[in-house]
Amino acid sequence: MKSDLFAAIEAGGTKFNCAVGTGPDDIRASVRIATTTPTDTLHDVMEFLQNASKLGRIAGIGVGSFGPIDLNRQSDTYGYITTTPKEGWKYTDLLSSMGELFHAPVGFDTDVNAAALGEYTWGNGEGCDPLIYITVGTGIGGGVLVNGRPLHGSLHPEIGHLFIPAIQSDAPNPDGICPFHGDCLEGLISGPAIAARWGAPAETFPADHECWGEFSTLMALALSNLILTLSPQRIILGGGVMHQAQLFPMIREEVQRMLNGYVQTNEVLQDIDNYIVPPGLGDQAGMLGAMVLAKQAKGR
Amino acid sequence: MKSDLFAAIEAGGTKFNCAVGTGPDDIRASVRIATTTPTDTLHDVMEFLQNASKLGRIAGIGVGSFGPIDLNRQSDTYGYITTTPKEGWKYTDLLSSMGELFHAPVGFDTDVNAAALGEYTWGNGEGCDPLIYITVGTGIGGGVLVNGRPLHGSLHPEIGHLFIPAIQSDAPNPDGICPFHGDCLEGLISGPAIAARWGAPAETFPADHECWGEFSTLMALALSNLILTLSPQRIILGGGVMHQAQLFPMIREEVQRMLNGYVQTNEVLQDIDNYIVPPGLGDQAGMLGAMVLAKQAKGR
Ligand SMILES: Nc1ncnc2c1ncn2[C@@H]1O[C@H](COP(=O)(O)OP(=O)(O)O)[C@@H](O)[C@H]1O
Ligand SMILES: Nc1ncnc2c1ncn2[C@@H]1O[C@H](COP(=O)(O)OP(=O)(O)O)[C@@H](O)[C@H]1O
Ligand SMILES: [Zn+2]
Ligand SMILES: [Zn+2]
Structure with a gap:
């Protein structure tokens, strides 16, 4: 008899990261599909799933998607990507085709809520309530679990667009680039924002470049506000830009400086090295979180 | 036979608002006690409770307190006000004496989490998930319910100390007054901050004074960030300063302007008049929320 498998799809603005299996140590098949047009990309996803379904019964499907998305089950556009600025993807139905083809329940959430779930289940967020997961890449997104649930x-949450206090900037082009808000977090320190404001791709700056000092201050302002609002038990920072490992100690120090002893928690005062951390699942957090969504969908 | 009654204590920095009863339409006794020293104030509270206990059995006690407070039941200082700047009140044990005297279970939370619970149960927050309650008075505090639970x-949460982007200010003394952070929300727009920055008590400024325009912009920045972080279904604004009813339409308009169409919810786009609202229970939200805490303590 074939065993029950779960399909996980992390739908990103650059690529769709798909896998079939039962958990981080049991991935039976996986693929990365470029995000081009909805028709082409979703076609390739379906093809992958159909091939993978030969390995076992697909008992649940989980999709963690870039947003904004419609999560309201009562809505006509449940399961859609809605008002995204991404060319061609406005009001795209992600779920109907998959659920129908496999007669399997489908779990759906934001890519970052999924990543938070992945870290909560198998990574660096175990038992943390609330848990915040933030990715800093092409955009900035944040997922929040309260009591283990998104x-x-x-x-x-749309944490990427938080307003943060302006600071004196030495960037050659200091203005933020968010088309909606200018100087929101994403407008100031996403990968493309760093490139636009500092004049070169983020990965080309040395670890001691001044752009990273500014990055740490701005990120620390956002994290301080999140700590004051959600009182999280841990904050996980992932995404391409956070591959700059020197940022973690810089951000932690700035958060302590800004909160200035007001938040008297062990996490902030003594144990901040275990409070603001990279993802335990690395770049697989979102995909594995989608697998958790698949399992939860089956359990419902 | 005497009926079961519940004792509710809203412990504020200015006054303790105490009552015994079963709900907003059934308050059997109530009193306001000035917040002087812990010994004197708590003595008067105990006296009130002892007298009130002649009206019926006290089946539960609820305390909503100014903070920061220790909510960790495993901690040695559970039920204490902890690092408050308020003279004489650092590390004050609020609960032990009451619980022992009446052999009743005691519920405990922040004054603003309690107020949120009161509004959720009997006021303007029914069924809202998440629900945010913010009071703007001598300080600024915020309570958050997720799934109906604090x-x-x-x-x-310590929403009062959120960092908000600096704006051009015409105040005679523009600098914020928070001893921890300077320009945090409380440092800029609490009652005493308005008085210090604009040169006269908040209640003396006419409804069209420019201080209210600045207030609305700063409050809208904080609310926009809270909307982006928590995605609340309603925000309730209470406290002395919010008696300035002209502020509500001004704040709503600023929030819409700042979010700039990014948050595509009915609440923000069409129905903001029912999204950012005053408390349905007026200045009784905190006390009645403490009564909900008392009832929940009994139910446990
Ligand atoms: N090592 C690195 N250092 C700094 N920035 C990086 C690094 N690697 C990738 N980036 C930036 O991260 C962004 C891509 O983010 P990533 O999380 O990999 O993808 P996406 O957000 O599209 O899913 C790009 O803007 C890139 O410049
Ligand atoms: N009608 C009003 N307009 C503006 N400010 C007011 C008004 N009434 C009270 N305040 C201000 O609110 C603060 C007191 O807040 P309040 O919520 O009544 O008490 P507390 O925060 O101490 O519980 C004072 O700073 C006072 O100046
Ligand atoms: Zn933005
Ligand atoms: Zn402050």
């Missing part, structure tokens, strides 16, 4: 509310 | 995490 926070939704009237939409879902 | 958010705690490693401490509890």
Whole structure:
């Protein structure tokens, strides 16, 4: 008899990261598909899933997607990517085709809520309540778990667009680039924002370049506000830009300096090295989180 | 036979607001006690409770307190006000004496988490998930309910101290007054901050004074960040300063302007008049929330 498998799809603006298996130590098949047009990309995803379904019964499907997405099950556009600025992807139905083809339940959430779930289940966020996961890449996104469950509310967190206090900047082009808000977090320190404001791709700056000092201050302002609002038990920072490992100690020090002894928690005062951390699952957090969504969908 | 009653204590920096009853329409006794020294104030509270206990059995006690407080039941200082700057109140044990005297279970939370619970149960926050309650008075505090339950995490929210982007200010003394952070929300727009920065008590400025325009912009920045972080289904603004009713439309308009169409929810785009609202329970939200804490303590 074939065993039950779960399909995980991390739908990103650059690539779709897909896998079939049961957990981090049991991935039976995986593929990366470039994000081109919805028709082409979703076609390739379906093809991967159909091939993978020969390995075992697909008992659940999980999709963690870039957003904004519609998470309201009562809505006509449940399971859609909605008002994204990404060319061609406005109001794209991600789920219907997959669920129908495999007669399997489908779990759906933001890519970053999924990544938070992945870290909570198998990575660096075990038992942390609340848990915050932030990715800094092409955009900035944040997922929040309260009591182990993704926070939704009237939409879902959009931490990437937080307003943060302006600081004196030595960047050659100091203005933020968010088309909606200019100087929001994403407008100032996403990968493309660093490139635009400092004049070269983020990965080309040496570890001691002044752009990273500014990055740490701005990120610390955002994290301080998140600590004051959510009182998280841990914050995980992932995504391409956070491969700059020197940023972690810089950000931690700035957070302590800004909060200035007001938040009297062991996490902030004594143990900040275990409070603001990289993902335990590396760049697989989102995909593995989608697998958790698949398992939860089956369990419902 | 005497009926079961619940004791509610809102412990504030100015006054302790105490009542005994079963709900907003059934308050059997109430009193306001000035916040002087812990010994004197708590003595008067105990006296009130002892008298009130002649009206019926006290089946539960609820305390909503100014903070920071220790909410960790495993901690030696559970039930204490901890590092407050308030003279004489550092490390004050609020709960032990009460619970022992009445052999009743005691519920404990921040004054603002309690107020959020009160509004969720009997006021303007029914069914809202998440629900945010913010008071703007001598200080600024915020309570958050997720799934109807107060958010705690490693401490509890401290929304009053959010960092907000500096704006051009015409105040005679533009600098914020928070001893920890200077220009945090409380440092800029609490009652005493308005008085210090604009040169006269907040209640003396006419409704069209420019201080209210600045207030609305700064509050809207904080609320926009809270909307992006928590995706609340409603935000309730209470406290002395929010008696300035003209502030509500001004804040709503600023929030819409700042979010600039990015948060595509009905609440923000169409129905903001029912999204950012005053408390349905007026200045009784905190006390009645403490009564909810008392009832929940009994139910445990
Ligand atoms: N080592 C690195 N240092 C700094 N920035 C990096 C590094 N690697 C990738 N980036 C930046 O991260 C962004 C891509 O983020 P990534 O998380 O890999 O993908 P995406 O956000 O598209 O899923 C690009 O803007 C790139 O410049
Ligand atoms: N009508 C009003 N307009 C503006 N400010 C007010 C008004 N009433 C009270 N305040 C201010 O609110 C603060 C007191 O807040 P309040 O919520 O009543 O008490 P507390 O925060 O001490 O519990 C004072 O700083 C006072 O100046
Ligand atoms: Zn933005
Ligand atoms: Zn402050």
